[in-house]
Amino acid sequence: MTQNVTFDDLKTVTDYDEEHFTEATRIPMWDPEVDDVLVCRQVRQETHDVKTFLFSAREPRVFRFYPGQHMTFELPVEGMIMRSYTISASAARPYRIEITVKRVPGGPGSNWLLDNMVPGKEVNVTGPAGEFTTDATQEEKLLFISAGSGITPMMSMTRTACDLCAPTDLHFIHAARTPADIIFKDELELLAAQNPAFKLSFTCSTTSGHNSWSGFEGRLSLQMLSLMSPDFKDRKILCCGPARFMEGVQNMLLEAGFDMTNYHEESFDFGAETAGTFEEQVAAPEISDQTYRVSFTKTGHVVECGPGMTILSAAREAGILPMASCQRGICGTCKSQLVSGETDMQHGGGIRKREIDQGKILICCTTPLSDIEVEL
Structure with missing residues (x-):
């Protein structure tokens, strides 16, 4: 009799490997505190404006991520x-990292990657990090709802579940503009054919020019959701996609009387080309009743930072718009150099210890404890 392997089993094996794997195979684990360079090994064209980039370390490393x-x-x-960028690869295949990136008009990050990243090129990275995850091998009923490039975390979860034998009871709904814009369509259909407990549904805003289309057409609605997943009220729902799409899904579920404690969504701004984590609160920073001066050395701005105000908030009040996405110290997008002064940083894993030792901070989750200077 075949016994399914769960993601908890995978974590146990990985923990064992960390202690014994190097001696057995001489391949060390990827250490996020030390390792920070990935090498592009392959580029795959997924759709007309989406590519997958496959990376590994300079020297063989075993990656551990959820x-x-x-x-x-x-x-x-x-x-x-x-x-x-969300890792789209299966966590059960630990020797590589994959990200799948959609070109965003005017987006400097996505455009650079799609135009310049080729096999052999190196890139510095931080992570893995983030909390938007679930074990699709457990005996719970799951429903993934995604749109556009929000499919990437769901794809990682689905691939992992299928690699570990089979998802227990998984429904996957994906919305796209047209059938040609569905990322991973062929692979998802293959996984659904191979795994009876995996039910797949697509809907497209328009199917003009696609005469063979047999899926749903139009924006996701409550009626459509009920047809795709009749027992959706009994499921744990994970949603990822553009903000307006996720807002629409929330409103739809509220209208249906869904228990929103079983709803989780990715909280980053897709306009900033990011992806990743549950809507959970990081521990609140210590709040002083003192107002401090914040000097931004590059722009010359000097602002007052009131009690409990983060440096990011002070920067925005000064008219400075630094890149920031999660605003909870997870993604690392707003990493900056603290030139002088004391601060309190309550981060969620988006910065390495050695970077903190070098004086770097995440301005989205850092409050001043004195007058400070920041390289912004």
Whole structure:
């Protein structure tokens, strides 16, 4: 009799490997505190404006990540920018990292990757990190709802579940503009054919010119959702996609009387080309009743930072618009250099210890404890 392997089993094996794997195979684990360079090994064209980039370390490394987590990439655009991309690969295949990126009009990160990333090129990264994950091998009923490039964390979870034998009871709904815009369509249909407990549904805003289309057409509605997943009220729902799409899904579920404690969504801004994590609160920072001066050395702005105000909030009040996405210290997009002064940073894993030792901070989750200078 075949016994399914769960993601908890995978984690146990991985923990065992960390202790014994190097001696057995001489391939060390990827250490996020030390390792920070990935090498592009392959580029795949998924749709007309989406590519998948396959990476591994310079020397063989075993990656450990949860399906749905992301990595933050340092890209040589306008000096240097930070962008977070969800890992789309299966967590059960630990020797590589894949990200799947959709071209965003005017988006410096996505455009640079699609135009410049080729096999052999190296890139500096941070992570993996993030909490938007679930174990699709457990005996719970799941429903994934995604749109556009929001499919990437769901794909990682689905691939992992299928690699570990089979999802227990998984419905997957994906919305796209046209059938030609459905990312991973062929692979998802193959996985659904191979796994009876995996039910797949697509809907497209328009199917003009696609005479063979047999899926749903139109924007996702409550009636459509009921046809795709009749027992959706009994399921744990994970949603990922553009903000307006997720807002529409929430409103739809509220109208249906869904228990929203079983609803989770990715909370990053897709307009900033990011992806990754549940709507959960990071521990609240210590709040002082003192107002401090914040000096931004690059722009010359000096602002007052009131009690409990983060440096990011102070920057925005000064008219400075630094890149920031999660605003909870997870993605690393707003990493900056603290020039002088004392701060309190309550981050969620988006910065390495050695970077903190070098004086770097995440301005989205850092409050001043004195007058400070920041390289912005």
